Amino acid sequence: FEGKLKYDTHKDEIIDRLHAELQEYKQNVLKKYVLSIVMDIVKVADDIRKWLTYFRSLEVSQRDPRKLFRYLEGIPSDLEDVFYWHGVKPFSNQEGPFDPTRQRTIKKVPTSDPSLDKNVAYSIRPGYQWETKVVRQEMVAVYVHQEAGESTNTGMIDE
Numbered sequence: 001f002e003g004k005l006k007y008d009t010h011k012d013e014i015i016d017r018l019h020a021e022l023q024e025y026k027q028n029v030l031k032k033y034v035l036s037i038v039m040d041i042v043k044v045a046d047d048i049r050k051w052l053t054y055f056r057s058l059e060v061s062q063r064d065p066r067k068l069f070r071y072l073e074g075i076p077s078d079l080e081d082v083f084y085w086h087g088v089k090p091f092s093n094q095e096g097p098f099d100p101t102r103q104r105t106i107k108k109v110p111t112s113d114p115s116l117d118k119n120v121a122y123s124i125r126p127g128y129q130w131e132t133k134v135v136r137q138e139m140v141a142v143y144v145h146q147e148a149g150e151s152t153n154t155g156m157i158d159e
Contacts, residue, residue: 040082048075083128090126091138095119098142102127102134107141117145 051071055063080090091102098105098118109121120140127138 104137116143
């Protein structure tokens with residue numbers, strides 16, 4: 001009986017040690033993955049800072065606001081590149097019926113055409129999916145059929 005107790009105690013110690021090693025391994029894998037994402041975002045932040053330093057170094061008369069806006073417009077694309085490298089892809093369905101599993105209505109657009117009812121009018125912001133899972137729904141405006149003379153109180157968020 002005492003031999004069995006010693007064996008069970010030894011077995012429990014081995015299981016506990018293996019469990020601790022597995023937990024440490026899982027944490028290190030997660031840290032490496034998160035660190036990779038962080039380093040990619042740091043690169044985007046560094047690029048922004050470098051461009052701002054350059055822009056500020058110019059004489060005020062040489063600063064072209066159009067270039068600044070073009071650069072700012074490129075930042076979402078740079079971030080979407082980071083997402084893409086890690087398996088997250090943007091999506092946008094600008095036509096067809098509203099899909100509540102992939103889309104979120106932000107705005108309602110009145111229409112007198114009943115065939116457009118509950119169809120996407122336009123995309124406001126893209127959705128994102130990681131592999132097959134939607135991580136953020138696309139934000140869309142959706143047509144709502146109304147008879148002539150009906151008033152609309154959408155209660156929705158405007159762009």
